[in-house]
Amino acid sequence: MICKISPIFLFSENEIFDLVNNFHSSGNTVVKGNRNEIKFFKTDSFSFNIKSFQKPILINKIIYSYFRKSKAARSFEYGMVLLEKGIGTPKPIAYIENFDWIGLTDSYYICEHVTFDFMFRDLVETENFPDLENILRQFTRFSFNLHEKGIEFLDHSPGNTLIKKAPNGNYDFFLVDLNRMRFHQDMSFDMRMENLCKLVTSNEMIAIMSYEYAKLYNKSYDETSAKWNLYTTVFQQKHYKKRKFKLFLKKLIK
Structure with a gap:
């Protein structure tokens, strides 16, 4: 033991x-x-x-x-x-x-145990979530800070961030499910965008977050948005094929 x-x-x-x-x-x-x-x-x-x-x-x-x-x-x-x-x-x-x-x-x-108000997943699944744009911008700054410190959180997905509203109106973010990470001296632009591709699929949400990330990283909005959307599309296609293959195997076993 x-x-x-x-x-x-x-x-x-x-x-x-x-x-x-x-x-x-x-x-x-x-x-x-x-x-x-x-x-x-x-x-x-x-x-x-x-x-x-x-x-x-x-x-x-x-x-x-x-x-x-x-x-x-x-x-x-x-x-x-x-x-x-x-x-x-x-x-x-x-x-x-x-x-x-x-x-x-x-x-x-x-x-x-951390008490929290909601998860990032709630932003994705709830229509007209209160203060959505502000939360997304703050979360983007949180993710940018991760990348600046060389942290590649491989499970950076909707279910793995707890969010708590602070008394001053800001939001605190807590990462959970931590067993898959890589640490780098520096993360390239592509690594950063790929790391964010599991979070959202909504074009509107990607647009808000891309705009915020572009400001922080000193890239153009168009380049950031295009790269983010590209990696999101690639991830969704892989995810769909994986699910389809699993369903095929289940039917085959039955």
């Missing part, structure tokens, strides 16, 4: 072990997908989330033990990097990995 605890928090290893050991019998489920499960826990003075990652298949048991860090370890380490760079994310508390004689059996990531 491996347990790593953030120096920011005063949890002991035994406290972390108890939390994980009681994961399946306590806490409130926030997300339960086919692969991972997230639960919310609350003590008298503190609220936190625990993410239980899918038990790895045989080959991944070996890979995550000897060749690559587990998703829990990467979530923890990338979360610490984001905090160091001043990027919003729920504060990492700890991660735990369990092993058998073959390799990794299960893993857990524990982080501070």
